[in-house]
Amino acid sequence: MRQVRTLGLLGTGVIGGGWAARALHFGIDVIAADVKPEMEAWIRGAVANAEGALSRLTFAPLPPKGKLSFTTDLAAMARQADFIQENIPEQLELKQRTLAAVSRHAPREVVIASSTSGLMPSDLQRDMECPERFLVAHPFNPVYLLPLVELVGGKATSDLAIEAASRFYTYIGMHALKVRREVPGHLTDRLQEALWREILHMVNDGVASTGELDDSIVYGPGLRWAAMGTNLIYHLAGSETGMRHMLRQFGPCLKWPWTRLEAPELTEQLIDRMVEGTRAQAAGRSIRELERLRDDYLVAIQQVLRQFNIGAGATLRALEERLYEAGAAAARGALLAAAAGDSPGALRLVETEVRPEWVDYNGHMTDSRYLQVFGDATDALLRYAGVDDAYRRSGRALYTVETHVTHQAEARALEPLYVASRVLEVDDKRVRLFHALCRGRDAAQVATAEQLYLHVDATAGKAAAMDEGVRARLAALQAAQARLPLPPEAGRLAGKAR
Ligand SMILES: NC(=O)c1ccc[n+]([C@@H]2O[C@H](COP(=O)([O-])OP(=O)(O)OC[C@H]3O[C@@H](n4cnc5c(N)ncnc54)[C@H](O)[C@@H]3O)[C@@H](O)[C@H]2O)c1
Incomplete structure (x- = not known):
């Protein structure tokens, strides 16, 4: 199976657009193919729209963004792509025909995946050439923010294809959930539909409005579901004996008529109630406005979960670990190249921009964000020296003892920035x-930070010698950078003239 540099998309609607935004953001080129030429403008708009939230998801260093191209020639896309994701309408016969056609043009080692919400992979791969490289990879809207992708193989699918797909989706920041065997609707849509069927019954019977039913989830179980699923949550609800107690106590209710499996008839009256209900909930806000709101809280929730290393937060943390490590490796390479050329300068490990929410009432970047950016630069530099998650898990860490920040120029919203870092001293x-901290457009120095860190054994709660390898890397960097003139701000007291 190939290393994926170019993702081919078949069908560029809501889901195709989401795949494009995610892949491009993490450095993968995208060739988008759709039968309708007008979808080019649509997908470019969708990618631009997703970028706002995506760019706030992580501050870890990202590879250069991928390039997007568009074609109505499906065969041309299939010949150039390293991996193909199909996202055309949910019609079995259409998908079978199109996948078979595409498989005749895609080299045999190219994995082909379908975003189908519920069709069976064995049915979809029936007429394909090399069907062993086909699987279902079912994402969730918005694909660019939700990490879940269900991987389902059909009768002809090889383990190799599933593994290759899993590696690719993990690379673009997703949680690849391997489904043991194919069932209609895979895992998640079966669960979602069970809930939705019951919602339709309750609205149909006049028991509750769409808004009340959404409240019954949003204020309660929905909050729990973001990090623990129904099973683990019920285990907690069963006191000391957990799930066993829970099943003994509430198991008999499962036989009571609380829920129904058959969906109600979709009468005009029921459709009207659903439409009127959700229109009232939207309260005049457009779909675009609601999407922005949804994207903002999805970013914020994942950042909170990251602190607890749980659910989607654990996926984000693993992604960042890889990105920081890739940034550190690139920096090591750059340093070696610079040393060979006899001038290792300050390391540029962090590139960012002033996010709109970082700006204060003066229109400039606010104080706390300087500390955040300098903190990110320190993290990147220490990681470069070998202080990674495994190092921290071993109970060792560097604690901040002192920070001196100087402010010298303004940074306005969306201003590109970079941080040049040096090691002044190490023992x-x-x-x-x-x-x-410098502005990208004119290299003007916006601020500086001098920071002293103490290496500690966090378990013992006291200072301790750092790992030899870490110290050696920091010392080598310091020796190489000693040729640079000492920055005038270094060692200065606050208020002392320059
Ligand atoms: N919308 C969701 O929430 C969601 C979530 C997960 C999975 N899915 C699945 O993703 C797939 C696409 O759904 P969507 O919501 O993006 O649909 P959509 O209608 O928004 O987009 C489908 C696109 O496919 C194009 N198309 C149609 N026939 C084509 C062909 N033969 N070749 C190339 N392009 C063709 C259409 O022009 C359109 O742009 C479906 O299988 C759906 O079940 C949807």
Whole structure:
């Protein structure tokens, strides 16, 4: 199976657009193919729209963005792509025919995946050439923010294809959930439909409005579901004996008529109630407005879950770990190249921009964000030296002892920024760093930070010598950078003239 540099998309509607935004953001080129030429403008708009929320998801260093191209020639897309994701309408016969056609043009080692919400992979791969490279990879809307993708193989699918797909989706920040065997609706849509069928019954019977039913989830179980599913949550609800107690106590209710399996008839009256109900809930807000709101809270929730290393937050953390490591590896390479050329300068490990929410009432970047950016630069530099998640899990860490920030120029919203970092001093327990925050457009220095860190054994709660390898890397960097003139801000007291 190939390393994926170019993703081919078949069908560029809501789901195709979401795949494009996610892949491009994480450095994969995308060739989008649709039968309708007008979808080019649509997918470019969808990608631009997704970028706002996506760019706030993580501050870890990202590879350069991928390039987007569009074609109505499905065969041309199939010949150029390293991996193909199909997202055309949910019609079995149409998908079978189109997938078979595409499989005749795609080299045999190219994996072909379908975003189908519920069709069976064995049916979809029936007429394909090399059907062993086909699987279902079912994402969730918005694909660019929700990490779940269900992987389902059909009768002819090889383990190799599932593994290759799993690697690719993980690379673009997703949680690949392998479904053991194919069932209509896979896992998640079966659960979602069970809930939705019951909602339709309750609205049909006049028991509750769409808004009341949504409240019954949003204010309660929905909050729990973001990090623990129904099973683990019920285990907690069963006191000391957990799930066993829960099943003994509430198991008999499962036989009572609380829920129904058959959906109600979709009469005009029921459709009207559903439409009127959701229109009232939208309260005059457009779909676009509601999407922005949804995207903003999805980003915020994942960032909170990241602190607990749970659910989608664990996926985000694993992604960031890889991105930071890739950034550190690139920096090591750059340093070696610079040393060979006899001028290792300050390391540029963090590139970012002033996010609109970082700006204060003066229209400039607010104080706390300087600390955040300098903190990110320190993290990146220490990671470069070998202080990664595994190092921290071993109970060792570098604690901030002192920080001195100087402010020298303004940074306005969306201003591109970078941080140039240096090691000024290092011994076995301490390291003194110096960061210069500069504007991307004119390299003007916006602020500096000098920071002193103490290496600690967090379990013992006291200072301890750092790992030899970490210290050696920091010392090598300091020696290489010693040729640079000492920054005038280094060692200055606040208020002292320059
Ligand atoms: N919308 C969702 O929430 C969601 C979530 C997960 C999975 N899915 C699945 O993703 C797939 C696409 O759904 P969508 O909501 O993006 O649909 P959509 O209607 O928004 O987009 C489908 C696109 O496919 C194009 N198309 C039609 N026939 C084609 C062909 N032969 N070749 C190339 N392009 C063709 C259409 O022009 C259209 O742009 C479906 O299988 C659906 O079940 C949808």
